[in-house]
Structure formats: structure tokens, C-alpha cells
Amino acid sequence: MTPLLATDVPTRLVRLAPVDIVIVVFYFALVLSIGWYLKGRANTGEDFFMAGREMTAWVAGLSFLSANLGALELMGWAGSAYQYGILATHWYWIGAIPAMLFLALVMMPFYYISRTHSVPGYLKLRFGEPSHALSAVSFAFMTVLMSGVNMFAMAKVMQIVLGWDINFSIWVSSLTVAIYVTLGGLRSAIFNEVLQFFLIWTGALLIPILGLYETGGWTNLKLQITQRASEQYVHLWSGLGSFSNNPMGINWVGIVFGLGAIISMGYWTTDFLVVQRILAAKDIRSAEMAPIIGAGFKMLVPIIVILPGLLGLAVLPEKLVPESVATVTGAHSYNDVLPLMLARYCGPGLLGLGVTALIAGFMSGMAGNVSAFTTVWTYDIYRPFINSKGSDRHYVNMGRWTTVIGVLVSVGTAYLVMQFASIMDYVQALFSFFIAPLFGTVVLGMLWKRATGPAGFWGLLCGTLSSISMWTWVKVDPSALRYVALSPHAKGLAQDMYQALWSFVVCVVMTVVVSLVTKPIPEGELTGLVYGLTEVPSVGDVPLYQKPLFWAGVVTVVFIALNIIFW
Amino acid sequence: MISIWFFIGISLSVNGALILAAGIYQLVNPPVNPGVQLFYLHANVWWGVVLLVIGALYCVKFAPRQQSKRGCLFPKGVYACRRK
Secondary structure (H helix, E strand, O other): OOOOOOOOOOOOOOOOOHHHHHHHHHHHHHHHHHHHHHHHHOOOHHHHHHHHHOEOHHHHHHHHHHOOOOHHHHHHHHHHHHHHHHHHHHHOOOOOHHHHHHHHHHHHHHHHHOOOOOHHHHHHHHHOHHHHHHHHHHHHHHHHHHHHHHHHHHHHHHHHHHOOOHHHHHHHHHHHHHHHHHHHHHHHHHHHHHHHHHHHHHHHOHHHHHHHHHHOOHHHHHHHHHHHOOHHHHOOOOOOOOHHHOOOOOOHHHHHHHHHHHHHHHHHHHOHHHHHHHHOEOOHHHHHHHHHHHHHHHOOHHHOOHHHHHHHHHHOOOOOEOHHHHHHHOOOEHHHHHHHHHHHHOOOOHHHHHHHHHHHHHHHHHHHHHHHHHHHHHHHHHHHHHOOOOOHHHHHHHHHHHHHHHHHHHHHHHHHHHHOOHHHHHHHHHHHHHHHHHHHHHHHHHHOOOOOHHHHHHHHHHHHHHHHHHHHHHHHOHHHHHHHOOOOOOOHHHHHHHHHHHHHHHHHHHHHHHHHHOOOOOHHHHOOOOOOOOOOOOOOOOOHHHOHHHHHHHHHHHHHHHHHHOO | OOOHHHHHHHHHHHHHHHHHHHHHHHHHOOOOOOOOOOHHHOHHHHHHHHHHHHHHHHHHHOOHHHHHHOOOOOOOHHHHHHHO
């Protein structure tokens, strides 16, 4: 994602009318009311940390998607669409759909039948304590830092878009999240994520509708973009034959294997922030259907994210610039394209709804991080390493306190980022280090019974270290990118793709090598954890249109068709 | 237990009503300088109506009393309701 950097240029893109303020205040009142209403339904560990494992496929699926659909995501990718054109859509299609379907059909049965509370929890069952501890500690640490980074970014956006004071934004949003998650636990976070999903769509959908009306439809829009930028801005695949033939400086190998096969697989199948929502599903069919429902809606998200960026290219009179240039010149940056388009079309009332959608996106992302942190801290760190003899009530109380502490640490991180803006980039990079190797470890654990406990630990550790090493190498010597991405024409985003690819390869090779020289785990201990040794439960005797496999096929056909149409 | 969809209905209805009211006010008292493109389409009027109608449908369909009558409380959710 294009980073939203810290700037000290107080500007205001839009001015809210009284009706807009009422809509924003109503949103805060509603989320707090939901938290208050749910407070009596979070008394046991299963209720507080896993939402009682009783979510329907629709609720789990929309929540799964919403946890990723934060406002930083919306604004960052709209900015990327302005900067790189329709190529940014890859992060929504090949960079998400195959991974979501893989999670639904291949990985979800194992997560679900192992009854684990978390992804690190699965590693504990499959590989033992060292892998569990490594992934739990790194995830908890990074999640709470990411929450703070997002909080600061939100406050900064609110300052730039609305002129709000940074401290006001940080404290109001963090206290609201702390209250409703502490009261209602994961169920409250999920309810609010579904609410956010509707707010984002209703708040942002008018931009593409009115934008396409203004430009005269998709064909005219493509013509205008070609005239103002280049033809490669409106093609998904045709410019990916080489690094130098597209605005992103990447080739198809990086997109297909780096993004599609590794980064997205790592994020959508092992990042506990999103997987936790699916683990709350009420049965195996719901758990498999939820990511498929999420995938169906994910394919539509470019309408409210990518299309506004492309419309900005065609209709905005000014030329937007990179954040670094905007900081110096005071011009609008790429990341401002969504608020600019919002201000262009949305009058009183609609503007309030659009701003509420952004706030809801930020708060939902923060709540997602905090609820995931709370679960991993309580179940994967506190219970196994600090106090293993507590009662269920004790762990629920620990979860509530951890929520408050997690929010406070996030606030502290937000203020730290405020002082040292570059930390934001480092934290975001650090988080990405763990994703690709974690996917390698989990997928080998599920698919290969010969993988051993020490192999899981060393594969994860070496994969992560290799990722950090490559990132540091390019940071110290930017010309090293040509070696990491295998081309002198590669640009920044290519680094992420190839770094993930190599770290995954290192993880897999290390896991295989160590497995072959260590003692195999007895097959009896792997039942319910590995393919071939586990009877995957059936989704039941349901009609064809209720089978996950059928809907996965439908999503696949639409996915292929979309890529061909926008080739 | 109140269904999440009922809360969604409340949100859409209230937002729709507020946006519609703002749109009608601007329709009756058109501003000299609207400040937005395509003002003549009065997007806040018809978008407010769309949200209000969808929200009202959700409120009626997932109202707590109706759910209780049918014995279809969350988390059984939508599927269970439809099958009944």
C-alpha cells in the first residue's frame, strides 16, 4: 500500500455541514450501543474470544472482508490507482481471490476441526512449543504496533481532510474501540465490522456512479485516461511482459508468484486478524462458505476503491503528486484522491456518510487488531507461559484488561510515530516479514506429514530472517533491488513481491531439509492436523446451491472472466 | 437476541432520512454556489431514498419481535429463518 506519511501541513479538504456532524455522531452512538447491548453475552472464554463460535456464513464472511477493508486500505489503494492505473486491481483480484478460495476449501477444515483459538495455536498443535512461541510473540507485538500506526494515520487523515485535532481523533476513536471491544469481545468487533461494511459501500458507491456519469461511461473514461496518462493505465495484464512496460515497474512473475501465490496466500490464510473471524463460524459449512462470500464481495471492491482513483486521473483539474513532493509543495498527494472525489460529488449529508465510512474503516481495523491481540496474548502467551491454571472467568477478565492495555499501547505507539514518522514505514515493513514464511510453515504443516517440529521452527525463523536481510540490504544499498527482483528496471512494489517469494522459498527449503534429518512425528499425533491422516468433515447433505465447492466454482469463473475483460 | 441485520437497518434508515432531509432542503432552497459537481442530479435526494427504503426493509424483516415469534434468533441467522 502507498504509505500515508506524516506531514505537518494543516490543510482541510472538506468542510462538514451540521447534518454531516449528526451522521458522524450517530455512528459513534450506534457502535457504543451495540457494545453495551452485547456486554452480557461475553461472559465465557468462547463468547469473549471466539464470539461463541456461532456466526453465520454471511456475518463471518462480511466481517472477514471488513477486517481488511480499513480506511487506510481504501485511501491508499485509491491513491495507487491514480498512480499506477488499473494495475492496482491485482491486489483485489489475483492478490486475494485464489487465496480466499484456498483458505475456504483446503485450510479451513483443519483450522476448524482442530478447534484452535488462533493460528499460533494451530502451530502449537502441529509443530510444538517453539514455533508456537515464535509466531505468537511476533504476532502480538506487531499487531499492537500496527494498531497504533493505523490510529496515527487515521488522526492524520482526519486532520488533513477535516481539520480535526490529532489528539482529539486519537483519544475519541481509541476510547470508543476500547469500550465496545471490552464490553462485547469479538462478537462486538464482528457486529461493528459488518456495520462498517455497509457504511463503506453506501458512503463510497456514489463516487463511481456519479464519476462514470460525468465522464460518459467506461469507454470514455479509458479514452480520457489514455490521453492524460498512458494506455497502460487501463490494462491489467498486457503491460506485464516486462518491468519497463508498465507504470508499476513489475512483471507478471512478481504479480502471479510473489503476490498471488505467496503474499496474498500468507495474508489471507495465516494472518490471524482475518482468520479469527472465520474461526467464529457456527459450523464447518459456514466456515467454508464465509471466505467464499468474502471473495465474492472482494471482487467488487475495486468499484469503490480503484474506480475513484481512475476517475480522479480523468476529471480532477490538478495533477496529484507523491507524498514526499506534497509535503514540500503543499499540493495534494495521490492519497488525497478519495477525499477529493468525495468532496467533488458529495454535498451535505452524503459527505457526512462518506466521512463516517472512513472513520468506521479506521475504527474497525483498530478493533480487529486489538481483538486478535487480546486472543493471542491470553491463549498463546499468558495461559501457556505465565498462568496455566486460571479459571475461564480469569481468562475472560484477562482478555478485558488486555483489550484496554492493547488500546493504550496502541495510543502510545501512535504518539511515538508522531515524533518519529519513519517508524511507520518500519513497522509496516516489519509486519510483512512474518507473513510469507508463516504461510510456508502452516501450509507444509497441513499438507506434508513428514514435516517435524524443529523443522517448523527453523523454517519460520530462517524465512523471516531472510526477509529482514533482503529488506535491510535494499535499504542500505537501493541498487540491490536489481538482485532481489532480478531486473534493473524493478521498482519498489516489485521488491515486496520478490522478497516474499524468496523468504517463502527459504522457509520451505529449510523446513524440508531439517525434516529429513530429524525424527518424524508419529502419525497418530497428527490426526486432525494433516491431510491424508484426517477425515475432512462433510458439509452435510445440502442442495448443490448451498455447497461451498459450487460457489467457489462460481467465484472462480467470474474471477477469470474479469481478468480477461480487463486484460 | 437482536439480529445484526436489524442494527444495519437502523443505521441505513437514520442515515437515509438525514441525507434525504438535507437533499430536500437543498432542492427547496438551492444554494447559489452548490460546491459540488452534478448538483442538478440531486444525488442526496435519491440516494437518501435508496438508503431509507433498504434500511426500512431490513428493520421490518429483522425486527426483534418478528424474530422471536418465528423462533429465529441470531445466531441461527438468515439461513435458519429462510428454511422456516
